[in-house]
Amino acid sequence: MFTGGADGNGHLPRPRRPRRGGHGGGGIGSPPGQGPSTVQPYPAAPPCTDYDMAYFKAYSHIGVHEEMLKDHVRTSTYRNAIMHHQDLISGKVVLDVGCGTGVLSIFCAFAGATRVYAVDASDIAIQAMEIVRENELSDKVVVLHGRIEDVNIEEKVDVIVSEWMGYMLLYESMLGSVIFARDKWLKPGGLILPSHASLYMAPITNSQRYHDSVYFWRDVYGIKMSSMMPLAKQCAFMEPSVETISGENVLTWPTVVSQVDCYTIQAQELETITATFKFTSMLQVLVISGTSKNP
């Protein structure tokens, strides 16, 4: 059997969490049941698919939330941003799209929000309700267990907060739902956190990984397996890998290949991303030229 890759601490990594699913974009249209109105039409709710259900189910698992909360860079950055904008949150109404355990909603309550609507379609919302109660914030934080596309929060909000980012920022991200919420529930001039997002790219190298996974096949317990090397290279370069690397692995300054302005982006813009970019090596190569003299 295979052991799944023990690390130096003697315990195996947890299974990789499933990727976050997309929710589809909404079309523009009037919501059902409404008569003529002078308000800007907002998107009709897209249908809830089996894919969506699997996505929500994945997020009901406690381990996913434990990992996200333990991502200190992520969680503390949101906390800092919320506190930094306290003047725009205190006394205001907030909407948390995909609230999970309710952590961002509670940060907003701590920052003085009058009311926070915490929305999540996953069963984790049930836990969020308990957490809100435990922190005696039931008068401020209202947890709604359902899709943002379906819930009725009955008032426009001053602030939308959401941790929506997916792999490579946009792949399978929740941004479509944030756009929906923005168009349906955010007051004109309202605040969105985060307001902008940028996707950077840079070529990298990892000699150690290459050695471990490609050169490894040259000699395996005295058996030559170099015929595996082409396949090993193909897998090494073709498969996506979600990881943290060090600066020394990065070969050039990163370049922005996509920028999202959460105030203006439209769902259709998320369907494809195309960018041209150029990288300039930070390494210098010494070229030695010379002439040979034949006597």
Added chain:
Amino acid sequence: MFTGGADGNGHLPRPRRPRRGGHGGGGIGSPPGQGPSTVQPYPAAPPCTDYDMAYFKAYSHIGVHEEMLKDHVRTSTYRNAIMHHQDLISGKVVLDVGCGTGVLSIFCAFAGATRVYAVDASDIAIQAMEIVRENELSDKVVVLHGRIEDVNIEEKVDVIVSEWMGYMLLYESMLGSVIFARDKWLKPGGLILPSHASLYMAPITNSQRYHDSVYFWRDVYGIKMSSMMPLAKQCAFMEPSVETISGENVLTWPTVVSQVDCYTIQAQELETITATFKFTSMLQVLVISGTSKNP
């Protein structure tokens, strides 16, 4: 998004490899196309299911084989066992069931086997053919790309070698295929490596893990989330975890709950495993009794 659990070295673990699938047991019956015979009837080949196909596909991935080979305990133990039994392998005919990259087959060739039939239904068998060629063993090692239940190796063998073990030894293991191969291809008195397997159980503890995953919820960035603790405990105790632990985590001497004699086990015995067992704590508890005197 979630990062999948960065470890202290700054890189994330690889995705967990899919579990090995079962191949189903074979029924007893004559193979098609054969007339009356005096030989012992052997199992008819069970059908190849979609599940089997997915299983084979999973094993075509190079990473799985890299991990198994890098499991030094596993691979070197097989090598040592093969060399230890060199007198029973040298000059003999061997069958490797589920050969993968062909490592065990080549060890047998190094030990002097006259011929080794290396069988694997996964596409990794194509790589195995290249590896055999690279090591100039094409005259000794014959790689057959197909299920052991389907291939015709045309002669009975003296030795069967296989690395068939699954999670908890038997869950989703390949043992059914080894049984099939034994009954169809092994000469009377032939050698099977491994010949026996034992499944041990012991209660364990892991205070650090409990602290990290359960007590963690008491205070999360200043937010009380102890309402998550029951769910956290449930997940911690109910979910299987494949890992390496240290001796200090083990609370009693391990007890054997299942033993397999590969020479005699039948496929039907694998369908359920039932065992009674008793554990005796290695910890001593000091009980202090006393009386209180009230003046």
